[in-house]
Amino acid sequence: MSGYRTTLTHFLIEEQRRRQGEGVLTLLLADVMTACKRISDLVDHGELAGALGTMGTENVQGEVQKKLDVQSNELFKFCNTIGGHLAGMASEEEDDVVTVPAEYRGRYLLLFDPLDGSSNIDVNVSVGSIFSILRCPDGIEQPTAEDFLQPGVEQVCAGYTVYGPSTMLVLTTGNGVHGFTMDRNVGEFFYTHENMTIPADTQEFAINMSNMRHWEAPVRRYIEECLAGKTGPREKDFNMRWVASMVADVHRIMTRGGVFMYPMCDKTREKGGKLRLMYEANPMSFIIEQAGGVSSTGRERIMEVQPKELHQRVPVILGSKNEIDRIVSYHSEGTEK
Template sequence: MSQKISLTRYLVEQQRVNGHIPAQLRLLLEVVARSCKGISQAVNKGALGGVLGAATTENVQGEVQKKLDIIANEVLIEANEWGGHLAAMASEEMDSIYAVPNRYPQGEYLLLFDPLDGSSNIDVNVSIGTIFSVLKKPDPAPGKAAHAVNEQDFLQPGSQQVAAGYCVYGPQTTLVLTVGNGVAMFTLDREQGSFVLTQENVQVPADTQEFAINMSNMRHWDEPVKRYIDECLQGKEGPRGKDFNMRWIASMVADVHRILTRGGIFMYPWDKREPNKPGKLRLMYEANPMSWLIEQAGGAATNGRERILDLQPGKLHERVSVVLGSKNEVELVTKYHNAL
């Protein structure tokens, strides 16, 4: 690009010129971006900052937290609670919602986030990231007085999101964002301290020859997933008529970023180890924002049978199977599931 366009300018144009977002949402997204810059600095320091390794606590899912999980969660809360844009926040690392304290002005938006996705990669210097989603606080029913924000207010289908994105902390720190008008990527210019637009109108190719899945779980998969992966592995000699490569980073942010950049399919399906759980990933903090980004870039996202963005959440930390990426591949996997 001949002229550098900052994230602030991009958001101002989305608000003023294109009319896609109101001023309060623009300001909220700028605060989230500043939070990500702070997390990026902590990640970059690594062992020098004493941020590596596990903490002594567990999150609501019973997973041992990393020190950076806790740091990132605190950075996001402290940066966003006082600005007047939010009514409440919810995090994968917290048991329940975090209502904005009464000493601060109350906004009309709800922010959800996975503060540090890919925690298993922290200590080995592999890309990790922050995922976020913004919802509008529901208006009170006709004739009803406004109520204090509660967990039920967050339980909206992903199709109701007004903004979503992630920040990947890799060789570059890259912020990827949608406000319902396509997908844009911004790279952190460390010398200037600002995110700069580096790609607009991101598009995921409809076809691909790359798949991302944890192959060590193959023996636990359902038959449609086994069928799809087996056909990929047969290559040119099989029914697909082409060779596939496998990619698996064990960081959803990094895997989705690769798909947005060059195509592919990402799968984290239900399996037989915990048959009562519909999947591993969290609907509200991971699947919904990533699915909207992928759809905004021309891809598709399902739980194997249904469009993820149409799912009605039943609880804050609900889990879901995820199949997302290049449209034709996702549709094939979905077809195999629905044929049962």
């Protein structure tokens, strides 16, 4: 019964005591979770809450915004502005940083993708939220975009919430990965998944196969070997899974292993890749690595990439260690397109 489980709040307090850390991060995460709970409620109610359909507008990425994209973004901003823990925010849906009024300003920076996988909203498939927390540089009173441009290794905390048959939060503060399931009856997250780890070996991969003709040679080589199954060089069969929601695909890897790829290809080369470094790749890489997995662009560790702009994109290849190591080795062998 959830009533006898540790709550997220109590878990964070114990983590704070163990590490002799400050309580501000615990309070900040409580604000983030309030936003996620409210988004979960909107997702649950769908059209009953007027949350389906498009807004007729585009975000900074040039993507058509769904109603729930806009509502989720506003909830993240509202729930995290007046807590007194943030110096500033940055959202995948916003052109520039979100300013926090001087009277509420704190010492952390929050980056978020308020609703990942929004193309799935209208067809009732799992979506999610992703967030990353950084420290604001010393001496900065009103942060600008430049202050957010820290490599992933500088993250204090990262997490995601998946809105599926149940709403689940997965997060890391650099001490392993822990999962919490929301009890809708009491509106609280309870500790349900301790020290989540990713198996080093897998027979599952997640990739958008419709882009195969655009991939670089190392990725095509890896996928062709998987598709060859027992009769190919890998001598085993693989399964393909693809939800088109990074949160959902990564969550599957967190629970049973696998590989997720949005690699460099001809379609995204000019933009640098498909997924956003600051809002998607870095927080997910932090989580994956803390669970024993590997995350790479194919050529370098994602968390060591020095960001150059808020909405920078990168190729993403992450998941079970032995498979990612193999894909990276194919890139290093010079199997270029």
